[in-house]
Amino acid sequence: MKRIQTIATRNLKQSAQTGGCGECQTSCQSACKTSCGVANQQCEKYIGQNK
Amino acid sequence: MIHQYQLNGYNIVLDVNSGSVHCVDDLAYDIIALYQTTEKQQIINKMLVKYAAVPEINKAEIIEVLDDLAGLKKTEKLFTPDIYQSKAFDFKNRSTMIKALCLHVAHTCNLNCQYCFASQGKYHGERACMSFEVGKQALDFLVANSGEMTNLEVDFFGGEPLMNWNVVKQIVGYGRKIQKEHQKNFRFTLTTNGMLIDDEVIEFANNEMHNVVLSLDGRKKVHDHFRKTFDGSGSYDLVVPKFQKFVKMRGDKNYYVRGTFTHNNTDFTNDILHMADLGFNELSMEPVVCAPDDPYALQEEDLPQLYGQYELLAQEMIKRNKSGKGFTFYHYMIDLEAGPCIYKRISGCGSGTEYLAVTPWGELYPCHQFVGDPKYSMGDVWQGVTNTELQTQFKLCNAYARADCQGCWARLYCSGGCAANAFHATGSIKGTYEYGCKLFLKRIECAIMVKVAEATLDSTATE
């Protein structure tokens, strides 16, 4: 695919099977809490693995 | 559903439901825009006309792109259907473990910041400090309601939590004592304005706090405009050296230096860069949330400039990263490979369900932003959540429950946004705070662009 480059991403559909443990950080988006939205979170299962 | 946009020289295509991100050239970008609505032959004809002046683009090339797109669609990386909607409504039946508390250890403050949502820490009520007894009971309540969950988060919040520092230390000590017997792991965090930071605070916090959030608005003039002491003078010169020392001693532990921007500094990128120049490299800068008639409220006409600032910031970060002087901006931290699973993306912040705020008196609220509003009182740390009706409302409040989010490409990045902002803007926790959405969309576009730039290592586009 010379005109399309696909960036590596987590497969969300697969995550429906593997995810949902709830161990990751809560994600308040409010300003006073530094807006930890879900977008800028990491999955707990990956922390310490690839990073 | 897809979302395609052009930014900083990149053509970016997001496949909303699979989470895939593609960086494409102009021809592929144009074909993708037509792909779902237009006949193949028609696409070919249109492209031949549009690219008539480009000799490499012929019929065979166009067909190759069409085939590639068909392949991506088949492997669910493009135009992937939404299979999650049905899941979102199972959330009503999901368990109600509690895993995070925001402890309002001090409803009082030693700064008098004009824009404070908590009205100088008092939350429109009496000044008060939490006793150790209440804090201890809050941790017991959390452990008892956390089920199988191992990681429990406790944020020391205020007002200014350092004004009740002895109790904070006692609560931490108690947590460390009980976590072993219950096989839990407490992650304590602290949000502070810095005024009372000293060597003892630094040492304790660096040993015990998983994260610290330090409030600084950026340039001295900007910071001092709102963040004043009670005698009316600015606090910049008092807190900056303390923060610098704190961060230096912190080593590789997490911290954030965070600020708020308002209508008065719509050129907030300068404030972020100022923080970076002070030696801080974990940064966050938030749009002020206040009543629309406040003189410093962000205005509709500020938007183009704010968008421009977010783009500028992204470009500057790419540049600084390359030169080894990079910093993180919280909103651009997006981990495409190791980000949250779909459950998290649908359910969001967990306010009123897995996350609760505790007042100095031990009352429970859905989150810190609802504290002080009696309609949102949920119970207390002795009796637990007694307002289960309210709990159910919050349980059902997810990305799929909000009408405005249905057509939005970013819903799995924001999970429907902040219930408190929605409530303040529309009167309903299921509403949306439109202005906040506009800024959020721009930030996510920029964040993904930064990732694309890193992944493609294309130096030409940013110059």
Ligand code: SF4
């Ligand atoms: S409702 Fe808003 S302020 Fe409250 S926890 Fe959720 S994101 Fe944060």
Ligand code: SF4
């Ligand atoms: S830790 Fe990972 S798998 Fe578990 S809920 Fe969070 S994002 Fe999902």
